[in-house]
Amino acid sequence: MKILSQRLREAREKAGLKQIEASKLLGISNGTLSGYEREYRDPDTDTLHKMAELYSVSVDWLLGKSMYPSPKSTSQPEPMSEQDTLMFSNWKRMTEDEKQEALHVIQYILYKKKMDNRNDDKKE
Template identity: 50%
Template sequence: MKTMLKYYSERLKEARVKAGLSQIQVKDHTGINNKTLSGYENKVSAPDYDTLKLLCDLYGVTTDWVLGHTNNPNSALTDAERDAVEVVELNDDSFIKREFALDGVVLTEEQKRKVQAMARLLLSQDQQGK
């Protein structure tokens, strides 16, 4: 939790400053009390997810960046990558019909079928281990 607070506090403050906003301006835009915001920025408390999302949207950064999951504050996903975030069932052809790329190379149908088979194998082994 301390590591999370470190990222919340440092990155929320950094994002606010880069957005050119004072704590009072953030309060005006979001309704979040500036004392509460100060608590987030000074490692006193952490925002809930809805509040975090609200702040990230205002600042133009991703929640992943604020959480420390990435060092890229902005989403650079392509439309295809955004579509791929949706849940894909491995038991039907929706996985095969989608376009997926690995290191910039689009997978062929045969490669996607191999990935699908490997995922099924790994998941079945995982289920047997339980």
């Protein structure tokens, strides 16, 4: 699996680890890790998960199933503030036309903020 070997090496290098360092942290021999990175052999499932964790990437990315190396966050989302809750509950009561109008207003506010930031950057 060529993509796996390429991504294993890329992830290790981005993590700033030499093969010998990574192999010690993974509990495998340097030759075994070299074999994975040179496409001579494939890691077992447990080793693959250890590598993904060590390199802070997702198993899906290592296997070529995802374009994004970062694993999905498993942490809980931030709780909604009272203002967020109020906005969300009102959103659910709006008609589709009202929602479209609200989205246009939000897009305008974000655009204006972006332009203001650009102007501030030019002044400096």
